[in-house]
Amino acid sequence: MGVDNPYTNAPPIGANPLHGFLPRKVTAEQVIRAMESDVNPFNKQPHKPQYKKILEGRKKLPVFGQMAEFLKIFTENQIIVMVGETGSGKTTQIPQFVCYSDLPHTKGQMVACTQPRRVAAMSVAKRVADEMDVSLGKEVGYSIRFEDMTEPGTTFLKYMTDGMLLREAMNDPDLKRYSTIILDEAHERTLATDILMGLLKDLARRRSDLKLVVMSATLDAQKFQKYFSIAGPSKPAPLFKVPGRTHPVEVFYTQEPEPDYVEAAIRTVLMIHRAEEPGDILLFLTGEEEIEDACRKIKLEADDLVNQDPESVGPLVCVPLYSSLPPQQQQRIFDPAPPSRVSNGPPGRKVVVSTNIAETSLTIDGIVYVVDPGFSKQKVYNPRIRVESLLVSPISKASAQQRAGRAGRTRPGKCFRLYTEKDFMTELEEQTHPEILRSNLANAVLELAKLGVKDLVHFDYVDAPAPETLMRALELLNYLAALDDEGNLTPLGAIMADFPLDPQMAKMLIVSPEFNCSNEILTIVAMLSVPNVWLRPPNQRKEADAAKALLTIPDGDHLTLMNVYNSYMNNKHDRNWCWNNYLSGRALQQAENVRSQLQRTMERYEVELVTTQDERKLWQSIRKALVCGFFMQVAHKEGEKGGYLTVKDNQIVSLHPSCGLDSSPEWVIFNEFVLTTKPYIRTVTEVRPEWLLEYAPNYFDLSTFPEGETKRALQRVLKKRSLKAVDGNGTGSPSNRSNSPASSEPAKKKSKKQ
DNA sequence: GAGCACTGC
Numbered sequence: 001m002g003v004d005n006p007y008t009n010a011p012p013i014g015a016n017p018l019h020g021f022l023p024r025k026v027t028a029e030q031v032i033r034a035m036e037s038d039v040n041p042f043n044k045q046p047h048k049p050q051y052k053k054i055l056e057g058r059k060k061l062p063v064f065g066q067m068a069e070f071l072k073i074f075t076e077n078q079i080i081v082m083v084g085e086t087g088s089g090k091t092t093q094i095p096q097f098v099c100y101s102d103l104p105h106t107k108g109q110m111v112a113c114t115q116p117r118r119v120a121a122m123s124v125a126k127r128v129a130d131e132m133d134v135s136l137g138k139e140v141g142y143s144i145r146f147e148d149m150t151e152p153g154t155t156f157l158k159y160m161t162d163g164m165l166l167r168e169a170m171n172d173p174d175l176k177r178y179s180t181i182i183l184d185e186a187h188e189r190t191l192a193t194d195i196l197m198g199l200l201k202d203l204a205r206r207r208s209d210l211k212l213v214v215m216s217a218t219l220d221a222q223k224f225q226k227y228f229s230i231a232g233p234s235k236p237a238p239l240f241k242v243p244g245r246t247h248p249v250e251v252f253y254t255q256e257p258e259p260d261y262v263e264a265a266i267r268t269v270l271m272i273h274r275a276e277e278p279g280d281i282l283l284f285l286t287g288e289e290e291i292e293d294a295c296r297k298i299k300l301e302a303d304d305l306v307n308q309d310p311e312s313v314g315p316l317v318c319v320p321l322y323s324s325l326p327p328q329q330q331q332r333i334f335d336p337a338p339p340s341r342v343s344n345g346p347p348g349r350k351v352v353v354s355t356n357i358a359e360t361s362l363t364i365d366g367i368v369y370v371v372d373p374g375f376s377k378q379k380v381y382n383p384r385i386r387v388e389s390l391l392v393s394p395i396s397k398a399s400a401q402q403r404a405g406r407a408g409r410t411r412p413g414k415c416f417r418l419y420t421e422k423d424f425m426t427e428l429e430e431q432t433h434p435e436i437l438r439s440n441l442a443n444a445v446l447e448l449a450k451l452g453v454k455d456l457v458h459f460d461y462v463d464a465p466a467p468e469t470l471m472r473a474l475e476l477l478n479y480l481a482a483l484d485d486e487g488n489l490t491p492l493g494a495i496m497a498d499f500p501l502d503p504q505m506a507k508m509l510i511v512s513p514e515f516n517c518s519n520e521i522l523t524i525v526a527m528l529s530v531p532n533v534w535l536r537p538p539n540q541r542k543e544a545d546a547a548k549a550l551l552t553i554p555d556g557d558h559l560t561l562m563n564v565y566n567s568y569m570n571n572k573h574d575r576n577w578c579w580n581n582y583l584s585g586r587a588l589q590q591a592e593n594v595r596s597q598l599q600r601t602m603e604r605y606e607v608e609l610v611t612t613q614d615e616r617k618l619w620q621s622i623r624k625a626l627v628c629g630f631f632m633q634v635a636h637k638e639g640e641k642g643g644y645l646t647v648k649d650n651q652i653v654s655l656h657p658s659c660g661l662d663s664s665p666e667w668v669i670f671n672e673f674v675l676t677t678k679p680y681i682r683t684v685t686e687v688r689p690e691w692l693l694e695y696a697p698n699y700f701d702l703s704t705f706p707e708g709e710t711k712r713a714l715q716r717v718l719k720k721r722s723l724k725a726v727d728g729n730g731t732g733s734p735s736n737r738s739n740s741p742a743s744s745e746p747a748k749k750k751s752k753k754q
Numbered sequence: 755g756a757g758c759a760c761t762g763c
Contacts, residue, residue, distance in 0.1 A: 116760095116761065116762080117760090117761065117762080118761090118762080144762090144763095145762075145763055161761090161762060161763080162761095162762075163761085163762040163763045164762085164763070166762090166763075167763055188761090190760095190761065190762075191761090191762080192761090192762060192763085286759070287757090287758075287759065288757075288758065288759095289757075289758095322758080322759080322760095323758075323759080323760065323761090324757095324758050355758095355759055355760075356759055356760060357759080357760065359760090360760080360761095361760070361761080376759060376760090377758095377759035377760085378759070378760095379759075379760085390758085390759060392759095435761085443763090447763090499763090500762085500763035501763085529763095531758070532757080532758065536756095536757085597763090654755095656755090656756070656757090657755040657756050657757090658755090658756070658757080674756095674757085676756070676757070677755095677756075680756080682756095682757095
């Protein structure tokens with residue numbers, strides 16, 4: 001009392017607006033009184049002047065009017081399912097309500113709110129810090145890969161990516177630091193969210209003090225309610241529902257199915273431009289090439305229209321949008337529509353032609369018309385041949401609804417669906433298949449094993465993956481010696497799981513010190529973890545290919561990737577180096593980040609960073625280390641026409657045109673199998689068959705091989721080897737290695753730099 | 755002789 005205070009009406013310092021609050025028994029009246037207090041209940045500072053203004057805005061959100069209802073359900077239940085449509089304010093408000101009731105700061109705990117995307121975690125945390133009148137990174141923070149904006153002991157509300165919470169669970173399976181966990185955007189069903197749902201359901205049984213809120217946008221809530229009925233099968237988790245705040249969108253269908261959806265889409269855009277009121281258009285297409293092509297055609301035709309009839313048709317700009325577009329060009333979607341060309345003439349219009357990125361990740365204000373051909377590229381996984389590929393497929397009803405909603409963000413809008421109403425009703429699936437049903441699960445299975453899940457097959461999934469997909473993952477992890485024959489996590493597997501990498505890459509990185517090239521393998525693994533670094537602008541293909549040739553190492557694409565990274569590091573003083581060499585500076589910067597993060601994990605497990613000075617020897621060692629991770633991705637040349645057959649799976653594949661090998665070697669390992677116009681293997685390096693037999697004897701046990709040329713070729717190698725009696729290539733072959741690298745433990749021994 | 759739907763650690 002009596003302390004000078006710059007704010008009039010300020011209560012005495014030390015007054016506690018949370019006085020009398022009983023954790024998890026707090027009422028809406030109490031919360032609102034505390035919110036309206038002049039002193040911040042969480043840091044005891046007087047509120048900044050804009051706090052009240054922001055609070056008035058919050059009070060207008062639909063979810064705010066239902067605070068009492070929410071707090072009651074929160075008090076009475078351990079798990080809540082919440083449905084809030086776009087604009088309800090759930091992502092910003094619910095975590096705050098939870099904090100006022102749960103009072104995590106009084107028990108040294110936190111409330112976590114997960115997001116599928118990093119940008120969302122960051123921007124929502126910033127917004128909520130402002131609303132709560134605290135500094136970002138103090139009471140309210142966020143945690144994403146490469147960036148932890150929290151302060152231990154101070155932060156009590158943490159927004160984070162779902163993947164980040166999963167990582168934390170691997171080292172603290174009880175997640176004891178959290179009093180309440182909120183899973184936001186659960187309807188998106190990312191792989192991480194799905195695994196978290198299984199874990200948290202189980203954890204809620206073990207930790208009766210843990211509360212869960214599962215938030216979702218669409219009406220698949222019933223499924224979640226049923227899944228989270230831990231009080232008994234007849235007691236579904238309670239539902240808390242909040243209406244959205246968007247404008248109505250009128251939906252139109254075509255009378256007949258459209259045979260060519262791109263052509264129909266272009267026609268519809270131009271029809272809107274000629275005939276509809278002002279307002280911007282959003283057109284959904286499936287990929288970069290399709291989008292660039294459509295933009296060109298729309299522009300040509302629109303220019304024609306304007307030239308023919310400048311009195312009644314306004315100018316039109318067409319803006320492409322997809323994720324590999326440089327950020328600067330992505331920003332163009334926020335430019336205003338062009339002005340009319342003549343005074344009092346028709347106003348201009350903006351058309352954004354986008355992939356699915358505009359369905360969830362990016363919102364564009366001012367969109368009034370949506371054109372939805374009903375397709376998107378979706379990942380599919382074929383466990384039989386172990387291939388993930390992208391396929392243009394029909395979208396789901398939920399997705400179509402989400403797209404339509406994009407037209408109603410600022411005012412009433414219209415959505416033109418380029419399919420019939422009957423097809424919408426009968427042909428489209430209700431929901432997009434969750435990612436867990438469409439992915440290679442090697443990574444996820446290793447994570448689950450590390451999380452202590454004993455029985456992967458009978459784990460309580462929201463949607464159980466195909467048994468064959470699980471078998472494929474278990475098989476791979478067993479060959480990599482991450483799981484033993486009983487499916488238990490090995491000590492090696494436990495270390496592998498801590499690397500944010502595919503298991504093949506984690507394995508090869510961990511064994512690489514034995515080949516005296518961990519420094520190089522670290523670089524290669526980082527480069528394989530980021531998007532394609534090569535740029536190839538349509539009008540400068542020749543120049544780009546020439547630049548690439550200068551950096552290419554013909555012994556293998558993996559070595560080329562290493563060379564690119566090293567050249568990039570050696571030329572950091574030159575700001576134009578990336579651009580001059582047709583390389584993506586963004587991707588290379590990302591590789592640098594990934595590399596240093598992985599290096600820290602290596603240090604934690606004492607995986608040494610070593611290198612070999614002799615370059616030829618070094619390259620060979622790298623190729624051997626690659627075999628230790630990727631021995632299941634080997635192809636053998638068949639015939640003279642450059643065709644390859646994958647080992648064991650017997651898929652006919654070709655070297656991808658981007659491959660930099662100067663010949664077609666008999667044996668290669670590949671990083672990726674891509675199925676586009678035909679099956680390709682991409683990022684390819686030559687290997688020797690002796691290495692396959694030596695470093696992966698379990699997998700290359702010829703008695704398990706299908707008959708064929710590959711088997712015969714390997715048999716010839718074996719025969720030659722037994723005649724010569726072993727290991728003809730001398731150096732670089734560590735003596736203390738057990739016969740099977742599939743059982744090798746991480747190298748902790750001291751290996752000298754050569 | 756072609757690509758990268760979108761995320762995440």
